[in-house]
Amino acid sequence: MKKDKLYFLTFLSIAVIFLLIAAIASQYFIKVSANQLIEVQVESSKREANELAKSIDFQLSSGIKKEEVVKNIQKIISNSNRDSWFVSVFNWGGKEVCHPDITKVGQQVNSNQTLLSSLKEKNNSDDLYDLLVKRKSDLETINSSEVIHISPIKNSDLIVAANVNINSINVQMDALKNNFYLIFLIMGALVIVLSFLAVRVIGSAYEKQLELKNSNLTSEVVNLSKLNTDLVSYKEKVVEVSDENPVEEASEIARKRILTYVRNELVPIPIKDIAYVYTENTITYVVCFDGKRSTTNASLDDMYNNLDATLFFRANRQFIIGITAIDKIIKYGNSQLKILLQSKTSEEIIISKNKAAEFKQWLNI
Structure with a gap:
């Protein structure tokens, strides 16, 4: 109507x-x-x-x-x-x-x-x-x-x-x-009728485009909801595995820590306390959930190889993010994803279109 x-x-x-x-x-x-x-x-x-x-x-x-x-x-x-x-x-x-x-x-x-x-x-x-x-x-x-x-x-x-x-x-x-x-x-009759028909045709085409966009948007919202649900489920699995295998965790404690620096002081950090790792000006920084930041001599690639791939994901060239540190996943740009962490970052963490599928698969492990 x-x-x-x-x-x-x-x-x-x-x-x-x-x-x-x-x-x-x-x-x-x-x-x-x-x-x-x-x-x-x-x-x-x-x-x-x-x-x-x-x-x-x-x-x-x-x-x-x-x-x-x-x-x-x-x-x-x-x-x-x-x-x-x-x-x-x-x-x-x-x-x-x-x-x-x-x-x-x-x-x-x-x-x-x-x-x-x-x-x-x-x-x-x-x-x-x-x-x-x-x-x-x-x-x-x-x-x-x-x-x-x-x-x-x-x-x-x-x-x-x-x-x-x-x-x-x-x-x-x-x-x-x-x-x-x-x-x-x-002329008036022709102009009015033809203009009305043109508006009708253009309007119908525009409505179809809007309906298609709304349909795609609804589908993307559903996918994002599913993605965030998978994130919550994966966090719960990680917690359950940690609770069920305390002995195994203790036996592998040496492998569960990395050595970092705060100025001239050596500081060992448990991997479970790491929220994310990033590089800036060729320096690799390790950020914990409490907001403390330290540096390491290892490159971002070396750090990723030493971390548990089920708990950490290489988001892009600059960031490695921990599963438990992720707060929200938001659609960004053309099929890209924007990650919001519990610990705020100065830089936006964007997962490219090519890595988005890999990230979704990682959440579904």
């Missing part, structure tokens, strides 16, 4: 984060795309208006009467598409002279001067997007089309205008928004 709750919260978190990012990013991408679309259309309309103005100027300069030129232009633009962007011609009095919708001819031009002046000053698509899309409700109440560029004709009272159909632009922008929202919706 906890896992299901965790997965649900993960799914919910991914969904909320994506929705927040999408809400911000979608507005930015919509505006950038709309600006690019409008900019291309604006430049195309301006170019068309300028070309038409040059054509009219050329015809008037060639001696063609104004009425004939206007009539020819009206025939040309009558067949043009005025759904979005189109050109028209009006005079200085503000009356339409040529228009794709012939019913508009003779009517007064009714356009937003703020829009025209703004575009004339700044001349960028950002302004057109803001004015046409963000203020579309205001513009729609004024007129369905707006003049975005004018190109006056020299030596004439005619002006060619590039127009935009506000309603058509709004429809294009709404379609663009809907397409972006649909794309973000599909």
Whole structure:
């Protein structure tokens, strides 16, 4: 149940984060795309208006009467598409002279001067997007089309205008928004579902690793418990053997002692009193259970050869430890063992991975 709750919260978190990012990013991408679309259309309309103005100027300069030129232009633009962007011609009095919708001819031009002046000053698509899309409700109440560029004709009272159909632009922008929202919706669904599945797969793999580690740890704890139990049993056996063979111990008393030095004094030490033997700076030290320390001329190898192998173990190059001196056995590192003695040592006693098996076998003798 906890896992299901965790997965649900993960799914919910991914969904909320994506929705927040999408809400911000979608507005930015919509505006950038709309600006690019409008900019291309604006430049195309301006170019068309300028070309038409040059054509009219050329015809008037060639001696063609104004009425004939206007009539020819009206025939040309009558067949043009005025759904979005189109050109028209009006005079200085503000009356339409040529228009794709012939019913508009003779009517007064009714356009937003703020829009025209703004575009004339700044001349960028950002302004057109803001004015046409963000203020579309205001513009729609004024007129369905707006003049975005004018190109006056020299030596004439005619002006060619590039127009935009506000309603058509709004429809294009709404379609663009809907397409972006649909794309973000599909992407969001895919990202959320795939992210959730990825978290689920990774989480399951991680849980399996944890379960495996816990299983190995449990096994190691059991082995260490068994090892410490064997240690206690072995100590009891040593005590029992000592109690059952007092005569044999007495007969071998000479072999049960070693000769050590404390400064210039010779000190014989019973082997049963030795807790551990170690070497430091090429000097071999013998430490008893009472904490007294003495030195010997023998090397650590010679000392180990003279000690009872059932009672002492060569832990590493530096230490020989007595069975009765061991307090605890702890797992250390990668399959290594750390030995804690009843008498504290300045150095840690570590049994390597290679000698760990030998140590366990020694405890099971």
